Every structure is written in structure tokens, then in C-alpha cells.
Amino acid sequence: MAHMLIGTVTSDQRDKTITVSITSRETHPLYRKQYTKTRKYTAHDADNAAKIGDRVQIAEVAPISKTKTYTLVKILERSHGTVELKEDVEEIQMPEKIGADQLAKVADEAGDALAEAIDEIVEETAEAQKAEITEEEDVK
Numbered sequence: 001m002a003h004m005l006i007g008t009v010t011s012d013q014r015d016k017t018i019t020v021s022i023t024s025r026e027t028h029p030l031y032r033k034q035y036t037k038t039r040k041y042t043a044h045d046a047d048n049a050a051k052i053g054d055r056v057q058i059a060e061v062a063p064i065s066k067t068k069t070y071t072l073v074k075i076l077e078r079s080h081g082t083v084e085l086k087e088d089v090e091e092i093q094m095p096e097k098i099g100a101d102q103l104a105k106v107a108d109e110a111g112d113a114l115a116e117a118i119d120e121i122v123e124e125t126a127e128a129q130k131a132e133i134t135e136e137e138d139v140k
Contacts, residue, residue: 003060005041006076009050017068018045020058043070053079 007022023038043058050056055077058070 004057004073005059005070006055006057007041009052009054009056009079010040012045012048012050012052016045016048018043018050018056018072020056020070041070042067043072044068045072050075051079053081 005020005022007020009018010021011019020041020043021038022041023036025034026037027034041058043056044061044064050072054075056075057073059073060069061071063069064071
């Protein structure tokens, strides 16, 4: 029986070839700390059926090329698609470079706004505590 592995397709750029990543959790024999180990295998995909993100099963076969010794057996689960950012969103998230002076100014403004927000919260909390105390005294 051939050596079977289950993993996730991380690349399907090459013709009739996919790259499958297999992740396993292992425990260090001395320190007993768990860590993740990821191995990548190239597998033959004759129909170019598998896409990035698919969960696939691959089997060991006689060498097909220098790096391919596995072939795609079946696709266990299709990927749910990927999310791509539009150009407009990327521009908003990546503003132009700003100088140190501008950065310091923004940091000062943010610090001032944070200090004001903290002061408001402290005042609201103090007022709420006073209101609770007066309600308790009225009840007595």
C-alpha cells in the first residue's frame, strides 16, 4: 500500500503540478513543548483539478520528475474562495510615507484624545458611584 498523506494545496501555478503543505503538531522529547512542523510536497495533478486552499489526499508513487514523487488521489474538500482587496482599499490602508514631524503630531493628537476619553470615563464612573450612594442612603 502506498504512503498516503492529507494536506492543503498551497500552490497550483505549475502545469499538472500542485504543492501540498502538511502540518503536524509534535512534542519535543526533552522539553515537552508542542510545536508545529510544516512539510511541503509536490504532487502530480494530471487534470489540473486542485486549486489553492483545497484539502487533498496524495499518494506516494514512483518518481515522476526530480521533485515529484506523489500524485493526487482525490480532493477531499474544496476551498471556500479567497478574499482579494481592491486597489482603492489598498491605497487607503497604505498611506504615503509621512515625516517624523507629522508622525509626532499625529501621536500627540491621539494621546490628547486618549487622555480626554479617560477623563470622561473617570468622571462618568465617579458620578455613577455618587448616584448609587445617594440611592442607598434614600433606601435606608
